[in-house]
Amino acid sequence: MQAFDLFSLEGKAAVVAGGGGVLGGAIAEGLARAGAKLVIGDLLPDMAQKAAKRITNAGGTALGVKMDAFDRSTIEACRDKAYDAYGSVDILVNAVGGNMKGATTSAEQPFFQLSPDALSKVFNLNILAGTIVPCQVFGERMKGNPDGGSIINISSMSALAPLTRIPGYSAAKAAVSNFTQWLAVHFAQEYTSKLRVNAIAPGFFLTEQNRFLMTDEKTGELTSRGKKVIDHTPMGEFGRPEDLVGVTVWLASGASRFVTGIVVPIDGGFSAYSGV
Secondary structure, three states: OOHHHHHOOOOOEEEEEOOOOHHHHHHHHHHHHOOOEEEEEEOOHHHHHHHHHHHHHOOOOEEEEEOOOOOHHHHHHHHHHHHHHHOOOOEEEEOOOOOOHHHOOOOOOOHHHOOHHHHHHHHHHHHHHHHHHHHHHHHHHHOOOOOOEEEEEEOOHHHHOOOOOOHHHHHHHHHHHHHHHHHHHHHHHHOOOOEEEEEEEEOOEOOOOOHHHHEOOOOOOEOHHHHHHHHOOOOOOOEOHHHHHHHHHHHHOHHHOOOOOOEEEEOOOHHHOOOO
8 A cells, every 4th residue: 555545535425514614615625635525515505516616626526515503404414415425424524613703802892791692602603513413413324334434623723722802712612622532432432443533723714704803804914913823823824724634634534543532733833832
């Protein structure tokens, strides 16, 4: 076996929940380039189909379907379409998540006035609807795969040390990391050690959810917070969506056969730097 074959996903079927977004879409395209057949689930069907079309236009195989993280029936429908199309699901990437202004502190919105509804929505989006429920829906069938499979969750730098201003998001992502470890042990001890569960923890990537915190909406220049992030990132830049692909392919492939229950930072050195 050549070294590259360890990372091949030929013959594998992957589902990327939230694959219509910037980061989820990059991950889906990367999995396709490694040989996987894709089902892309997204709240907005048009976004899912556009992401699938980018893959098929590049010579890959992909379907785009609607998947609402807050509606379990649509997650089940996404799973069923994947099995109908490909016969199995070998890889699940849970890329649904994000923050919102209503759960973010500011001079105009102190901690004491944060909306419980907004905090609840952010927490549920990232940990319950975006991670736990898909793991239930897909994992129940994936545990029967003869060759096992790989579930990859999306944590965050804010899970390692909570970032200022985003208490709900930070708490939720810490829960994602903890749940990833719990589920890895649970599957290995109760069902099969071949179904692995890991997570990646992206550093700072500009997305629609955090752009208002990192850049000035009028000028496009970095805010003071954005400057602090860059100053604390030894590599001195924001991550690019394609920077998530290599680690995700590794965790999805046989190259990480003996890896489960870990959270891998992809952060340009942010988590390693003390600031001094």
